[in-house]
Amino acid sequence: MSLFTRTTRELTVRIDEFFDTIEIGILIFKEGIKAYVNGDYNAFQNHLAKIDDLEGKADRLQRSIENDMIVHSILPQQRSEIVKLLWQLDEIIDTAKKSLNEFYVEMPHIPSSLTHDFISLAEVSGNAAEELMPAARAFFREPHMVREKLIRVYFFERETDKAAFQMKKKVFHEMNELSLAEKAHIRYITHHIENISDSAQAAADLLASMAIRQML
């Protein structure tokens, strides 16, 4: 029984650590975009290296949590959903890393008139993911609080869609100085940033249904 208690405690700590890793990853992503758009490439590369480490750490934690849950038959009924939730959360940091990698590899040209738009798009998209974390933590401790915390996720996801739409409209309708290739490239990069809030929304949907079942 003491072995079981220790596993339980360790697993609880590891789940919290997993959430911390994702949360820090999102902050790094926002800072990384800010650094790139402002032309601070050294800081950008530091952020890229950090997010790469964090993504690896999140993967390792995710696998070990899944493994322990199966081996020690922990939460047998909710296990598949929890595993799916962890996978969805991991998808957020994966997307954030991929986004920064796209910037690093493709070096998109960001016109100065779009600097502010890019930073605020990364900010709201990152906010959607950031607001998801308290809800995910609440599922394990206060499931009745999940729904009210998720409202902010949905709000920021909508704001991201609006911001991305406005930016794409601005690029294609107002910025005639850009070539079609540049416009398409910006649209592509924008889409990558948007993906973070979309992943957060998918995780939020799953979390909402899990919380309802937990409450019944």
Next chain:
Amino acid sequence: MIFLFITSGLFLGWTLGANDASNVFGSAVGSRMVSFTRAAVIASVFVILGAVLQGGGAADTLGRLGTVNAMGGAFTVALAAGLTVYFMTRAGLPVSTTQAIVGAIIGWNFFTNNAVDGHALTQIVTTWITGPVLGALFAYGLYHLVKITRRKITVHLITYESWLRRGLMTVGAFGAYSLGANNIANVMGVFVPSIPLEPVDFGIFTLSGAQQLFFLGAIAIAAGVLTYSKKVMQTVGTNLLELSSEAAFVVVLSQALVLFIFSSSALSGFMVKIGLPPIPLVPVSSTQVVVGSLLGIGLYKGVSNINMKVLGSIASGWVTTPVAAGVLAFLLLFFVKNIFGIDVGHSVNPPVTNGNAVNLAVIIRYSIPALLVITAVYLLYLVLSENKKTELMNKKYYE
């Protein structure tokens, strides 16, 4: 010779272990919170303890229903009940050993022209209704309490689950103890009047004749748990209602409480002491209580969660079990007496006036309310299933 006669009781004990005892841990095993092996070992140990330490009260009540005064009669009565339970279990129906033994004893009363003790029968039949009703009430209340507690404490889900897992094993042990205390009367109660054994002194404690029989019966129950209860545990745990671990905990606890209430002479004595009527010490059907408890949880969650078809098939078993056991006991007693020439008992308590008329009156007296209750349950089932169908059709239509 005695051992040969009690084999039918041991067989009945085995069927009880395979069927009724699994109700204690069925929800826990069905929800995969406790492994079958662990559940079976805990159930076996505590069933034996409960039977030996606290099995006397319910056995006395059953003895009043019909004092089977010959070993051949006790053998046949237990065999009829055991066969009924065995075949219904094989058919995949969760049946009640309590109803089987009551039906078989009434069959013996008919055969030997003994009057049925109306008071004892009333007590027993009343528990057929109050058992599941109490189970439902306890489950509803406890589930509400568990949910409130969960909201108040901000403990991690994994830690909470580990508490529940330990809780399930603890209340499962309590449930198994109560089951042994309450249901051993079904297994060995009929043998107590016809097999008077000498008390055995172990120095620090003494086992009376009845306790020795209860011990043997409890060993048979444990064998039934270990060898044949896995399938039934999974049926009870998953078929009727999809159970969460919290619900499984509540089902086991409420069932344990109901069985304990109807088998604790100390609690009954306490009730008398504080000026309340005593609690009848009656064998209660653990199957009915577990169904009642599941119903209580289902009502808390909303009635659409209940698999009414399974509930209906269980309810039909409540009627068919005593009738089948009674008819089978009557037929077996006829064969045992007339073909094998074995004494199956004699009339010690003949009906005061016209025997048949009295027995018929007793049957009518208890059959009419029982039929009314069954009809009400069936009508409720029809209304609910019709509502469910309408709801589903509307859903499909709008989708």
